[in-house]
Amino acid sequence: MEKNSDQDFRDRPDNIDASGQRKWVNARQPKGKWYQRRSFVGYTLLLFLVVAPFLKIQGHPFMLLDILNRRFFIFGQMVFAEDTYILAMVMAVIVVSIVLFTVVFGRVWCGWACPQTLFLELVYRRIEFLFDGNGRKGKDKKGGAEKSQFRFIAKQVVFIIISILVTNVFLMWFIGPEQLLKIITEPISDHLIGFSIMIALSFFYYWIYAYFREQVCTLFCPYGRMQGVLLDNNSISVIYDYKRGEPRNPKVSEGGDCINCRQCVSVCPTGIDIRNGSQLECIHCTACIDECNLVMKKIGKPYNLIRYDSFQGVESGKRSLLNPRSIAYTAVLVLLMMMLGFTAGRRTTIDVTLWRAQGTLYQQLDPETYSNIYQVMFLNKGSESLELTPKLLDIPTGEISIGSGKVLLPPDGKQKDAMIIKLKKSSLTGRETAIRIGLYSGDQLKETVTTNFLGP
Ligand code: SF4
Ligand code: SF4
Known part of the structure; x- marks a missing residue:
C-alpha cells in the first residue's frame, strides 16, 4: 500500500x-x-x-x-x-x-x-x-x-463456496432451514424466486468480501x-x-x-x-x-x-x-x-381485527330486526389450537354468526371470515349503537372487541 x-x-x-x-x-x-x-x-x-x-x-x-x-x-x-x-x-x-x-x-x-x-x-x-x-x-x-494465477483462482473458488454458505445461513434466518432445504432439493422451477435470490445474494457476498471489503x-x-x-x-x-x-x-x-x-x-x-x-x-x-x-x-x-x-x-x-x-x-x-x-x-394471545363489509350499511330482516355484516380477521398468537365462540356482551337479545360456521385457529393460525350481527330494534340507541363482542374459548373470555352497529 x-x-x-x-x-x-x-x-x-x-x-x-x-x-x-x-x-x-x-x-x-x-x-x-x-x-x-x-x-x-x-x-x-x-x-x-x-x-x-x-x-x-x-x-x-x-x-x-x-x-x-x-x-x-x-x-x-x-x-x-x-x-x-x-x-x-x-x-x-x-x-x-x-x-x-x-x-x-x-x-x-x-x-x-x-x-x-x-x-x-x-x-x-x-x-x-x-x-x-x-x-x-x-x-x-x-x-x-x-x-500466482493458480493460487489466485483457487482462492476465488473458495471465496465463492464460502459466500454460498454465508447466503444459506442468512436465508435460514428469514425462511427457516426447512424452506431452505426445499429450495435446494426440489426442482428449480418450483422455487424460481427463492433460487434467484440465493444466487444474487451469493454473488453480492462474494463481491463484498472478495473485493469491496x-x-x-x-x-x-x-x-x-x-x-x-x-x-x-x-x-x-x-x-x-x-x-x-x-x-x-x-x-x-x-x-x-x-x-x-x-x-x-x-x-x-x-x-x-x-x-x-x-x-x-x-x-x-x-x-x-x-x-x-x-x-x-x-x-x-x-x-x-x-x-x-x-x-x-x-x-x-x-x-x-x-x-x-x-x-x-x-x-x-x-x-x-x-x-x-x-x-x-x-x-394477549389473540388478535382480532373487525371492519365493516364494503358498501354495506344495515339490512332490515323483519319489522323488528336489523343486521350488519362485517369482515373479521382472527389471529392466534399462542402455541395451542383454539376454538373461539363470539358472543355479544351487554345485549342478550342480539345474535352473532360466523360465515364459515366456527372459528378454529391452529397455533400461529389466522382465519379471515364474515361476521353477521343481528339486533332487535329495541336494542338500538340511534343511528350508531356501540357494541362489545366477547371471544370465548369454552367459558373463558379471551378477548373483547368493540365496534358500532348501524341502524335506521
Ligand atoms: S507499533 Fe506503532 S505505536 Fe507502536 S512503536 Fe511501532 S509505530 Fe509506534
Ligand atoms: S481498525 Fe483496528 S488496527 Fe486499525 S487503528 Fe483501529 S483498532 Fe487499530
Missing part, C-alpha cells in the same frame, strides 16, 4: 489515494491476546448465527424473522407484525443500547460483533492468509501483487459516521498514548516510546495509523494493540502504548465511566426495558 504523508488522513480515507483511486489494504495477521479473545468471541457469535435457526423451543423456531408471513420468533417468543407497539419498543431498546454502549465503550460492536467484521476478519481474511501468506512468514510480502466500514456504514457525536473524552476506545509515545524516534534510547516502526499500521484492516487520533475508519479491532505490544516487548518498554482507554485517561490518568451522558442514557434504557417488560406481559 502506498504510504500516506502524516497529514493525508485529514483529507481522505487512508484506503484512497490523492487521485481518488482505491488503495488495496493488505493487512498482516495480528498475533496476541486481544486477537485470541476477539477470535473466541467472534467464532462463538458465528456459531450462534449458524446454529440458532435450527433450534426449536416448544415446537417454535428459536430465531426466525419471517417477514413474508409478518411474524418473528425472537428467543422462541412469537411476535407478530400486529404487535407493533412491542416491535417498536424492541427497536427503541436496541437503538438506545447501541448509543449507550457507544458512549461508554466506543465501537466495541464494530470490532467484536458486527457480522461484516466477523466474516471479513475471521473467515475470508484467514482464508487469504492461507493462500497468500501474511507477510509475517514471508510467503508473499507484497500481498496480492505477486500471487473494508470500504463497507470506511465509506458506507452510517454507524461509523455517528461516532463524532456519540464519543466524548470519557468514551473508552482504542487509543495511542501520545504522552508516552511522542516524540517518535527510531532510536529506542531517545525520544518517546514509539519507535515509528509502523507495525501498528501494517496490521490495521482499514489501513489507518492510530497515532493520528480517533478516526471514523477505526473499527476498534485491537490488532494494533497486539502488534505494538510485540514491539514493546522486543525493545523492552512497558506494554500498552496503544490500549483501550479514554482521551481523559491518557491526558490525566483519570478514567470515569460515569458521566451525565452515560447516566442519562442508562436511565432511558432502564425505563424503556421496564415498559417493554410491562407491555410484553400484558400481550
Whole structure:
C-alpha cells in the first residue's frame, strides 16, 4: 500500500489515494491476546448465527424473522407484525443500547460483533492468509501483487463456496432451514424466486468480501459516521498514548516510546495509523494493540502504548465511566426495558381485527330486526389450537354468526371470515349503537372487541 504523508488522513480515507483511486489494504495477521479473545468471541457469535435457526423451543423456531408471513420468533417468543407497539419498543431498546454502549465503550460492536467484521476478519481474511501468506512468514510480502494465477483462482473458488454458505445461513434466518432445504432439493422451477435470490445474494457476498471489503466500514456504514457525536473524552476506545509515545524516534534510547516502526499500521484492516487520533475508519479491532505490544516487548518498554482507554485517561490518568451522558442514557434504557417488560406481559394471545363489509350499511330482516355484516380477521398468537365462540356482551337479545360456521385457529393460525350481527330494534340507541363482542374459548373470555352497529 502506498504510504500516506502524516497529514493525508485529514483529507481522505487512508484506503484512497490523492487521485481518488482505491488503495488495496493488505493487512498482516495480528498475533496476541486481544486477537485470541476477539477470535473466541467472534467464532462463538458465528456459531450462534449458524446454529440458532435450527433450534426449536416448544415446537417454535428459536430465531426466525419471517417477514413474508409478518411474524418473528425472537428467543422462541412469537411476535407478530400486529404487535407493533412491542416491535417498536424492541427497536427503541436496541437503538438506545447501541448509543449507550457507544458512549461508554466506543465501537466495541464494530470490532467484536458486527457480522461484516466477523466474516471479513475471521473467515475470508484467514482464508487469504492461507493462500497468500501474511507477510509475517514471508510467503508473499507484497500481498496480492505477486500471487500466482493458480493460487489466485483457487482462492476465488473458495471465496465463492464460502459466500454460498454465508447466503444459506442468512436465508435460514428469514425462511427457516426447512424452506431452505426445499429450495435446494426440489426442482428449480418450483422455487424460481427463492433460487434467484440465493444466487444474487451469493454473488453480492462474494463481491463484498472478495473485493469491496473494508470500504463497507470506511465509506458506507452510517454507524461509523455517528461516532463524532456519540464519543466524548470519557468514551473508552482504542487509543495511542501520545504522552508516552511522542516524540517518535527510531532510536529506542531517545525520544518517546514509539519507535515509528509502523507495525501498528501494517496490521490495521482499514489501513489507518492510530497515532493520528480517533478516526471514523477505526473499527476498534485491537490488532494494533497486539502488534505494538510485540514491539514493546522486543525493545523492552512497558506494554500498552496503544490500549483501550479514554482521551481523559491518557491526558490525566483519570478514567470515569460515569458521566451525565452515560447516566442519562442508562436511565432511558432502564425505563424503556421496564415498559417493554410491562407491555410484553400484558400481550394477549389473540388478535382480532373487525371492519365493516364494503358498501354495506344495515339490512332490515323483519319489522323488528336489523343486521350488519362485517369482515373479521382472527389471529392466534399462542402455541395451542383454539376454538373461539363470539358472543355479544351487554345485549342478550342480539345474535352473532360466523360465515364459515366456527372459528378454529391452529397455533400461529389466522382465519379471515364474515361476521353477521343481528339486533332487535329495541336494542338500538340511534343511528350508531356501540357494541362489545366477547371471544370465548369454552367459558373463558379471551378477548373483547368493540365496534358500532348501524341502524335506521
Ligand atoms: S507499533 Fe507502536 S512503536 Fe511501532 S509505530 Fe506503532 S505505536 Fe509506534
Ligand atoms: S487503528 Fe487499530 S483498532 Fe483501529 S481498525 Fe486499525 S488496527 Fe483496528
